[in-house]
Amino acid sequence: MGLSPRAPVAWRSAGPFVRLFFKRIAVMLMTLLGLMTLVFLMIKLIPGDEAQVAAGPEASPEQVAQVRQRLGLDQPLLQQYARFLGRVLQGDLGTSVSTLQPVVQDIGKVLPSTLELVALAMVLSLLVAAGGAIAAASRRDRGLDVGSRVVAVVLTGIPAFWLALLAQNLFGAHWNLLPISGQQSFEFAVPQVTRMPLVDTLLAGNLPAFFDAVRHIVLPTVCLAAFFCAQLFRTLRASLIAILESDFIAPVRAKGASFQRIMLHHALPNAVGPTITLLGMQLGMMIGSAVLVEGVFGRQGVGAYLANGVAQKDTAAVLGAVLFIGAIVCVVNLLVDLLQLALDPRVRASQLKGRGA
Numbered sequence: 001m002g003l004s005p006r007a008p009v010a011w012r013s014a015g016p017f018v019r020l021f022f023k024r025i026a027v028m029l030m031t032l033l034g035l036m037t038l039v040f041l042m043i044k045l046i047p048g049d050e051a052q053v054a055a056g057p058e059a060s061p062e063q064v065a066q067v068r069q070r071l072g073l074d075q076p077l078l079q080q081y082a083r084f085l086g087r088v089l090q091g092d093l094g095t096s097v098s099t100l101q102p103v104v105q106d107i108g109k110v111l112p113s114t115l116e117l118v119a120l121a122m123v124l125s126l127l128v129a130a131g132g133a134i135a136a137a138s139r140r141d142r143g144l145d146v147g148s149r150v151v152a153v154v155l156t157g158i159p160a161f162w163l164a165l166l167a168q169n170l171f172g173a174h175w176n177l178l179p180i181s182g183q184q185s186f187e188f189a190v191p192q193v194t195r196m197p198l199v200d201t202l203l204a205g206n207l208p209a210f211f212d213a214v215r216h217i218v219l220p221t222v223c224l225a226a227f228f229c230a231q232l233f234r235t236l237r238a239s240l241i242a243i244l245e246s247d248f249i250a251p252v253r254a255k256g257a258s259f260q261r262i263m264l265h266h267a268l269p270n271a272v273g274p275t276i277t278l279l280g281m282q283l284g285m286m287i288g289s290a291v292l293v294e295g296v297f298g299r300q301g302v303g304a305y306l307a308n309g310v311a312q313k314d315t316a317a318v319l320g321a322v323l324f325i326g327a328i329v330c331v332v333n334l335l336v337d338l339l340q341l342a343l344d345p346r347v348r349a350s351q352l353k354g355r356g357a
Contacts, residue, residue, distance in 0.1 A: 021338070028334045035326045039319045040084050044077070050315060054097050093323060094316030098308060103320035106305060111324075112195040113183065114294065114301035117217065118286045121225035126279070128225070129232035134263060136233075137240035148233065155230035160289040164223040164296040171219060179216045181298035188212055220297045224290055228282045235278050239271035273340055280336030284329030 043050070051068035052059065059067070068074050072083055087094070093103040136145040172180030183197045184190070188209040190200050198217065201210035243249065244267050252262055287302070294303025302321055309317035 017341075020341070024334055024337055028330050031330050032327060035323060035330075036085060036088055037081075039323050040081055043084075043315055043319055046315060053315060056097075088323065093320030096309070096314050096317040096320075098312040098314045098317065103316050104324075106317065107302070107321055107324050109195060110301050110305045113197065113299060114287065114290050114303065116196040116198060117220055117224060117294070117299065117301065118283070118290055120217065120221045121228070121286060121290075122279070122283065124221055125225040125229035125232055125282075129229045129236055130268075132233045133236035133240055134268070136237050137244065137267075138259065138263065140241060149237075152230040152233050155226045156234075158227065159292075160223055160227055161292040161296055163226055164220070164293050167219045167223055168296065178219050180219065183213065183216050183299050184209065185212050185216075220293050220299060223296075224286060224293045227289070228286060231282065232275065232278060236271055236275050239274050240267050243267045243270050276336060276340050280333050283332050284325070287325050287328065 049064070051064050051071060051073050054071060055064045055067040072080060075083075091104060093107075095101065096103055096106055099106055132148050136148045139145050168180040171178045179185070184201075188201075188206065190197075190204045190206055190209050193200050193203055197213040198210065201207075201213050240263070244262070249262060249266060252266055290301065291303035291306055293299075294301045295307050298304070302325070306318055306321050308314070309321070
């Protein structure tokens, strides 16, 4: 049986998408290569002797020399770089000198807690920003709109760690409403299945422990989401106002459609594109901000792991975690690009212009 006459046409129509997909993959791989190179240079530029740190402060010069030879630190720089890339490509980010465990294994233990915090902050910021943007765009230049813009500008200028310290002082020290440190009270012992406190307490069926974990995560979530919520609000509000003033909305109004229908069925779907792009960019920024927020609130996530690595001069732990987070950001950006390409015909038209067969 031969190929269908339509097969060449289908392949030709799919060709631009396939080429664009592989181009995005190539850009992501080049970015990761640049990140790995930067991490390697950071290792070499950080003051101190890697062999001395790995051997321990009490090691003798002979022991330090043995460690230097075992780690290949006595080899030329280019050869060290090639070995470094080889280890990373094999999933080996080194061994932590503080935990004596592979960095990948350590990150696997602390990353779920950070991802839980980031996911909750992302959902909170998206819900609040979407509701606020719709309300502000519906009442443009009125009191609600002006007030919400002022609040957004203020939140955009407040660092997450400073807001976390302020929240600790108000809600913990003065008002005694919420816990200011940790992930769970000491009286609750829940098996760590996923290492996400909220999920593990639900899997254990321990509702008191679940509500206690919720109380512990409220302040970190709000403090982490505040800055990104303000950014999303401003972007979504501007997109909604631009769409409501565009020409294609006029015929919809002429047909007698209500403002709510215009907003929910026409303006909001068309404003999703810029929001998705911003969400993808914010995810990487959120993980970076979560490091600071976790440090303030004493949560056992990537933030605590990095803080301990810095305190212990654990180069492999710090730079391995940085490289791991960078890889997550690159993959998320790739997925966001592909998602926007699939959802927005305007993006497809601009990205695939001139790529057809």
